[in-house]
Amino acid sequence: MSVLAAIAVGLLMGVAFGFLLEKSRVFEPGVIVGQMQLRNFLMLRIFLASVASGLIILGLGTLTGIIPKLDPKSVLYGAQLLGGFITGVGIALAGACPGTVLAQVGVGYRDARVTLLGGLAGALTFAYLEPAIRPVLLTGSPGKLTLHGLLDLPFWPLALGFAAVLIAALYAMERWRPWRAELGANADGVLPPAQPAKAAPAGAEPAAR
Amino acid sequence: MIRLTDRAWSPYLTGALIGLLQVPAFLLLGTALGASSSYVTVSASIAEFFDPAIRGLAYAGKYLDGAKNWWQVALVGGIALGAFLSASLSGTRRTGISPVWARALGTSNPAVRFALAFVGGFLLLLGARLADGCTSGHGISGMAQLAVSGFVAVGAMFAGGIATAMMLRAVR
Numbered sequence: 001m002s003v004l005a006a007i008a009v010g011l012l013m014g015v016a017f018g019f020l021l022e023k024s025r026v027f028e029p030g031v032i033v034g035q036m037q038l039r040n041f042l043m044l045r046i047f048l049a050s051v052a053s054g055l056i057i058l059g060l061g062t063l064t065g066i067i068p069k070l071d072p073k074s075v076l077y078g079a080q081l082l083g084g085f086i087t088g089v090g091i092a093l094a095g096a097c098p099g100t101v102l103a104q105v106g107v108g109y110r111d112a113r114v115t116l117l118g119g120l121a122g123a124l125t126f127a128y129l130e131p132a133i134r135p136v137l138l139t140g141s142p143g144k145l146t147l148h149g150l151l152d153l154p155f156w157p158l159a160l161g162f163a164a165v166l167i168a169a170l171y172a173m174e175r176w177r178p179w180r181a182e183l184g185a186n187a188d189g190v191l192p193p194a195q196p197a198k199a200a201p202a203g204a205e206p207a208a209r
Numbered sequence: 210m211i212r213l214t215d216r217a218w219s220p221y222l223t224g225a226l227i228g229l230l231q232v233p234a235f236l237l238l239g240t241a242l243g244a245s246s247s248y249v250t251v252s253a254s255i256a257e258f259f260d261p262a263i264r265g266l267a268y269a270g271k272y273l274d275g276a277k278n279w280w281q282v283a284l285v286g287g288i289a290l291g292a293f294l295s296a297s298l299s300g301t302r303r304t305g306i307s308p309v310w311a312r313a314l315g316t317s318n319p320a321v322r323f324a325l326a327f328v329g330g331f332l333l334l335l336g337a338r339l340a341d342g343c344t345s346g347h348g349i350s351g352m353a354q355l356a357v358s359g360f361v362a363v364g365a366m367f368a369g370g371i372a373t374a375m376m377l378r379a380v381r
Binding site: 015027058066084088103109162183 | 217226227239275287289294296302303313322327332333335337339343348358362368369370372
């Protein structure tokens, strides 16, 4: 595909992605910080739903041959543990992920433009540091390991089984606390203070939440 | 019944639809959804004006050209446009900063928030590039391919995110 065609496809997919991120509210700093404080679980719901649907569609796609092959990333335990942890620190302080920060910019949050600049600076810093980091953390990969590869099974049954587990977990989450209870009055994930101690019994969520 | 003017759609529906975006990604580009490498493409392309030698770096050079790299830049740019459209339809455009920060930081001083936003953004992409992926690439895409790297990185992201967020003030 030519670069220009790829840009056109990317733009169309990005508009759909951004539209869905906005409608889901997962881009809201209140939702993301609330998730990391384990006080709001909207982010986990959206995340697990997208993994489940990806598993199903990729499972069916590879089973039928419509999707010829997957594209998993190589394992680098040190880099992924340390890099993932640093990313997590950034998610909590920025109240954003590398994709959702653009949704924040799009809806008008002022601080998100600064987050974006910080992100570009961080990525460029890594690009310059990479030659020094490479021998320490970015070599000796055991390869593009996958669960189905390790278990020597085809992808699709494992993918569909894992998707079923995630769907059951989401069903249980919805029974525990309906998603609308986590939106907040202004749909920004900012919720009124939690009830002191004494957890409310399941199914008896106070309307004020 | 869902409407384009709704402020929020079900997280299960939106999440599932986001997962379906893997189909055009794999069919047209042969790759999965991701966001963080576009920051290398954009920042290294800008840096090249001042430091043409950056093209010679094996890592940075790999992200400068090609359909896949610029597809992801367009994807990430499109996110801003799509979010703007959705928020315009539902009346949820924002100004200023989210009220969650006054709670989490204990101050409504915007300078504090802007400083933290820069540091947060810097760590976000420094970490994501070290890990070779973010919540999209390792999370949505890695876990949907049962990639070991995805499970490891996502676990570490939540560990870092929870440890840090717990040091902020309770948001509710």
